[in-house]
Amino acid sequence: MYNASMITVRLPQKKKELELPGPRRVMDLLADAGVRPTTVIVSQGKKLLTKDHRVEDGATIDVISVVSGG
């Protein structure tokens, strides 16, 4: 359920979605989500976010893994 006082962090490849308190920097959100920052790109809508970007409450961000195997 949408929560305006939280940040929604979606990890589509892990089929996971987290609600984390904000406002916080991308790197702090990734640490809470257990994701190493250099293995992903982070987007908000059509924008890419740098790791020091501050994300506000109510926002939804996508964490997309860039590591391909095989």
Next chain:
Amino acid sequence: MKCKRCRRAEAAVELPSHHAAFCPDCFFVFFRRQVAEGIRKLRLLAPEDRVLVCVSGGKDSLVLWDVLIDEGYETEGLYIDLGIDGYSGRSKEKVLAYAASRGKTPIVIELAKEGIPIPEAARCVRMQECSICGTVKRYFFNRVAAEGKFTVVATGHNLDDETARLLGNLLHWQRGHLARQHPSLPGTDDGLVRKVKPLWRVSEVETAAYGFLKGIDYVTEECPMSGDATSLAYKEALSRIEDRMPGTRIVFYQGFLDPSNPLRRVPEDAPAGDVDRPADVDAEEGAGAPRACASCGAPTYTETCSFCRLRDRVRDARSLRAARGSR
């Protein structure tokens, strides 16, 4: 954080390995320069080349195709449908949609129609899917390129892929593989088409960011068969080193490619034929002068090529199963 190039716009991509951060427009310039520099430095492509770009639907291959089109190369895309339930269909959709957006129609090979879909083939011959996939893809890359009179085959291997492979070869002291690992694999007069990896200077983060910012809709899910791929372990190790020491990957790989590096030479005690054998021939292939496969005519170092042997084994196993089932 501001873009370090234009110093005006907000940065979208931060690259510690380059001590840089770029806004989208400046990142496009940076990325294309990196690829162009990689092509120029190792003379991977010439303006008159006809390039067969192998596309999987993932970020690297679609980004490669995009950059080569924008740089003015004559390209066609080749998509190989591996016959993996769900995943192959979704990947193919991405390739077709991207190609249509650039006014292209890719060449499509369907392994199910060729009698060798990867999951079934792996079950039949009891081999790792990735190993079979490599043999089959290499075969069709070359066959389609040779039949279509392409002068070069391009794949989307990036810096992370190449350094992971290098680490694996070093850890196992694969001297022959080390001597032949390179972003440019020469062709031969007897039918092996030259292969190049123009993205060798750019990382996975960079290709993903480029694809996202350019609006390229690539498949983000991993191949369901690649979960146990050893390359992932090497990638993770290198990624952790890169976290601590940004820029290590490119230094590692460029140092390896230095022509004076003794690891670039095939060892003197290598098996006969190893010295002259092109880099992209399967390890199980034999030695001596290449000849035409007795079954399909492709260049090989044995009576029949590794693809035909594999296809025959799959066919035999399928017949055996059918015979058992009818009893």
